[in-house]
Amino acid sequence: MQLKGYGRTVQGRLNATFAALADPTRRAIVARLAMGQASVAELARPFAMSQPAISKHLKVLERAGLISRGRDAQRRPRRLEARALAEATGWLERYREIWEANLRRLDALLDEIKAEERTRARTHSSKRSSP
Amino acid sequence: MSGEHKVGVTTYATPTDTQVVITRVVAAPRRLVFDAWTNPKYVPRWLSGLEGWTMPVCEIDLRPGGSFHYVWRGADGSEMGMRGSYKEIVPPERLVSTETWGPEMRPPGSEVVEWPETLNTLVLTEVGGRTTITLTVTYPSKAARDAALQTGMKDGMDQGFTRLDTVLKTLA
Numbered sequence: 001m002q003l004k005g006y007g008r009t010v011q012g013r014l015n016a017t018f019a020a021l022a023d024p025t026r027r028a029i030v031a032r033l034a035m036g037q038a039s040v041a042e043l044a045r046p047f048a049m050s051q052p053a054i055s056k057h058l059k060v061l062e063r064a065g066l067i068s069r070g071r072d073a074q075r076r077p078r079r080l081e082a083r084a085l086a087e088a089t090g091w092l093e094r095y096r097e098i099w100e101a102n103l104r105r106l107d108a109l110l111d112e113i114k115a116e117e118r119t120r121a122r123t124h125s126s127k128r129s130s131p
Numbered sequence: 132m133s134g135e136h137k138v139g140v141t142t143y144a145t146p147t148d149t150q151v152v153i154t155r156v157v158a159a160p161r162r163l164v165f166d167a168w169t170n171p172k173y174v175p176r177w178l179s180g181l182e183g184w185t186m187p188v189c190e191i192d193l194r195p196g197g198s199f200h201y202v203w204r205g206a207d208g209s210e211m212g213m214r215g216s217y218k219e220i221v222p223p224e225r226l227v228s229t230e231t232w233g234p235e236m237r238p239p240g241s242e243v244v245e246w247p248e249t250l251n252t253l254v255l256t257e258v259g260g261r262t263t264i265t266l267t268v269t270y271p272s273k274a275a276r277d278a279a280l281q282t283g284m285k286d287g288m289d290q291g292f293t294r295l296d297t298v299l300k301t302l303a
Contacts, residue, residue: 096141096143097181098180098181099141099143099153100141101179101180101181101182102177102178102179102180103141103155103157103177103264105176105177105179106157106164106167106177107139107157107158108177109167109173109176109177110157110158110159110163110164110167111158111159113159113163113166113167113173114159114163117163
């Protein structure tokens, strides 16, 4: 689906974010990271998954800009990039998007109604003037 | 006022803890704007939401205490509904209504109990054939608004995901 009125880069970024979050494991990882940063081992623990499998999911999330790696060289803890998530789930943005689309159509509709009224008024007055 | 609104530009503001205010100027008298806002012949033609969505249901009983029911349908067939009732109707300048998203909005298995009911106040002011539309959406609490606006990241997370699931469905 096209997000009309959205810049290409934002749209591309959102696509990547939504694709990354379409997977339940990755959503669970994001939910876990919302409570604080965690190492790969810590993230793997609640899942019946190997660390390499978890790492694959982390890579997808990282590419989407949803998570990043912390400074601690040994643990390389992953942490949430709240801004990317906010962009994806931000209701105000969606609100804006929906209202912008609605109000653009309202403008067009009002123009149409105005034109109809003018036509009606003309027809009406010409009818009145004819015998 | 130097911050006068231009035609075609929408502003969004959060003037109090519980409100969102949308303002827009349109090049039409408010009589027409009020009609476009309340006549079921017109509403589905503009209030249909994102590109690709339609509004197959638009029932409006325009009298104080009367109700309205809207249903939107996405390109993939998923639907979401909204219901509300009219509190105050003063054509062509003022319309106060309540609004709540229906259970159709909830993805299967979600544990969201209720979407908060909002109080929506539409005020139309006309100057020189142009109408300023001011729509104030008031949430029952700051928490409800913040959850809806998804500003409180942690607390709003679950609701965010619920909403995200819905959004994903519409994007799929």
